[in-house]
Amino acid sequence: MRHLLSVSDLTKIQAISILDTASELARISEGTVKKLPTLRGRTIVNLFAEDSTRTRISFEAAAKRLSADVINFSAKGSSLSKGESLKDTALTLQAMGADAVVIRHSASGAPQRLADSEWMRGAVINAGDGTHEHPSQALLDAYTIRKHLGKGSSDLNGIRIAIVGDVLHSRVARSNVLLLKLLGANVVLVAPPTLLPVGVESWPVTISYDLDSVIPTVDVVMMLRVQQERMADLYFPNAREYSRYFGLNSERLKSMSAHSIIMHPGPMNRGLEIAAEVADSARSVIVEQVANGVSVRMAILYVLLAGKPLEAGNT
Amino acid sequence: MSVALQASDISRALIRISHEILEANSDSSQITLLGIPTRGAHLALRIAAIMGEIATHQIPVGMLDITMHRDDLRMRAPRAIMPTSIPPEGVEGRELILVDDVLFSGRTIRAALDAVGEIGRPHTVQLAVLVDRGHRELPIRADFVGKNLPTSISQSVKLHLSELDGIDEVLIEEF
Numbered sequence: 001m002r003h004l005l006s007v008s009d010l011t012k013i014q015a016i017s018i019l020d021t022a023s024e025l026a027r028i029s030e031g032t033v034k035k036l037p038t039l040r041g042r043t044i045v046n047l048f049a050e051d052s053t054r055t056r057i058s059f060e061a062a063a064k065r066l067s068a069d070v071i072n073f074s075a076k077g078s079s080l081s082k083g084e085s086l087k088d089t090a091l092t093l094q095a096m097g098a099d100a101v102v103i104r105h106s107a108s109g110a111p112q113r114l115a116d117s118e119w120m121r122g123a124v125i126n127a128g129d130g131t132h133e134h135p136s137q138a139l140l141d142a143y144t145i146r147k148h149l150g151k152g153s154s155d156l157n158g159i160r161i162a163i164v165g166d167v168l169h170s171r172v173a174r175s176n177v178l179l180l181k182l183l184g185a186n187v188v189l190v191a192p193p194t195l196l197p198v199g200v201e202s203w204p205v206t207i208s209y210d211l212d213s214v215i216p217t218v219d220v221v222m223m224l225r226v227q228q229e230r231m232a233d234l235y236f237p238n239a240r241e242y243s244r245y246f247g248l249n250s251e252r253l254k255s256m257s258a259h260s261i262i263m264h265p266g267p268m269n270r271g272l273e274i275a276a277e278v279a280d281s282a283r284s285v286i287v288e289q290v291a292n293g294v295s296v297r298m299a300i301l302y303v304l305l306a307g308k309p310l311e312a313g314n315t
Numbered sequence: 316m317s318v319a320l321q322a323s324d325i326s327r328a329l330i331r332i333s334h335e336i337l338e339a340n341s342d343s344s345q346i347t348l349l350g351i352p353t354r355g356a357h358l359a360l361r362i363a364a365i366m367g368e369i370a371t372h373q374i375p376v377g378m379l380d381i382t383m384h385r386d387d388l389r390m391r392a393p394r395a396i397m398p399t400s401i402p403p404e405g406v407e408g409r410e411l412i413l414v415d416d417v418l419f420s421g422r423t424i425r426a427a428l429d430a431v432g433e434i435g436r437p438h439t440v441q442l443a444v445l446v447d448r449g450h451r452e453l454p455i456r457a458d459f460v461g462k463n464l465p466t467s468i469s470q471s472v473k474l475h476l477s478e479l480d481g482i483d484e485v486l487i488e489e490f
Contacts, residue, residue, distance in 0.1 A: 017395060020395070020396070021395070021396045024380065024396040024397070024398060024399065025396070027399060033433045033434075036383040036384070036433075037383070037384060037429070038383045038384070038388065066383075302383075302393065302396075303393055306388045306389070306393045307388065307389070307391065307392045307393035
């Protein structure tokens with residue numbers, strides 16, 4: 001494995017090995033010395049051309065715990081905001097000797113472009129591209145689900161997961177559908193028809209428009225953020241109506257089955273897709289997802305960077 | 316391929332090592348064993364069981380993965396990380412015995428010393444190995460050795476254990 005661009009590049013064995021590695025690395029995060037020498041002397045660039053809190057600091061923490069040098073690079077305050085092209089940015093990174101680039105970009109496919117180009121030789125890790133994919137988030141979600149509901153099994157066989165909300169704009173949903181399916185889980189998408197993408201009927205999922213009938217039947221309720229910044233058009237009449245039909249409120253919390261958990265990739269719109277008291281309830285593993293994110297991203301960096309570097313020109 | 320140690324040789328060596336560890340550490344209640352996965356961890360369990368019988372109390376035993384501390388990570392494909400379990404007593408101030416199957420370049424043990432440093436500061440760190448095959452690349456030696464096997468650098472030494480491979484034996488293979 002050289003890059004992590006899409007969940008569809010992963011085999012089931014690779015995905016499980018990342019999760020297993022992450023659970024061993026989670027130990028480090030609990031210990032007193034939160035640092036390993038493994039990636040000493042490697043340079044990792046966080047190239048964030050789109051805003052992010054969790055993913056950026058999570059990758060930064062992961063890289064630092066493995067002793068890599070981290071260079072943070074965000075659109076604001078860099079030449080990206082002056083209109084520098086992706087190519088010129090990549091050539092700059094190559095000249096600085098970056099061993100890996102963690103890229104978040106508003107254009108779907110930007111990480112792929114970077115990986116396929118001759119512009120730089122390092123590993124490319126997709127940290128979210130447009131409405132395409134967000135593989136590290138899917139891996140940390142799968143890790144969290146396995147930890148809570150896996151019962152010691154290595155995959156997610158038979159676990160039922162509802163992904164609720166703005167599927168249309170959600171790269172998290174796309175990556176999760178692929179990964180959860182790969183690991184044997186059953187996924188049901190719940191959303192208003194306007195927020196489901198064209199061609200969703202070919203996805204390996206079932207689709208429902210009725211949240212109340214789905215909630216008691218699933219083990220995991222994964223809420224998606226309503227992505228107002230990507231909504232120039234009117235996808236639902238108003239926020240109150242969306243919240244009533246597709247929001248997770250305390251009424252719906254009561255109808256969840258006894259062992260089930262609530263997830264959200266963040267950032268949350270409290271009061272819109274998830275009520276504040278639900279987000280803070282005992283079933284919610286939302287804060288834990290963030291902690292698990294560091295372990296999973298350490299595992300990703302370990303798998304991509306710890307091994308033998310490829311010779312120049314050998315792709 | 317030839318058999319260097321048979322099941323009976325291995326069990327005799329482990330019993331002798333157990334006695335030697337107890338002899339060298341007068342207060343057996345301070346001893347903790349940590350095996351290096353995979354086979355070192357199994358050997359540690361066996362040695363702890365034998366020592367427990369001799370000392371008539373349980374000897375804390377665990378395993379310590381050292382993958383993340385290796386200095387040869389960049390020279391090969393990434394290795395899978397193995398489990399680590401530290402006994403509840405921890406390692407702080409204890410007589411820590413590291414257990415591995417074959418002592419060769421010494422690089423695994425160097426990595427293990429780094430990994431130990433991360434979990435605490437033992438009073439002493441000692442090394443027990445079933446086979447010492449020579450060809451050290453670092454100034455490291457074992458305190459307790461089951462068998463010194465002079466080998467050529469082109470040979471490989473393999474330990475099979477009944478827990479994993481169905482049979483106890485040490486093999487020397489030519490490449």
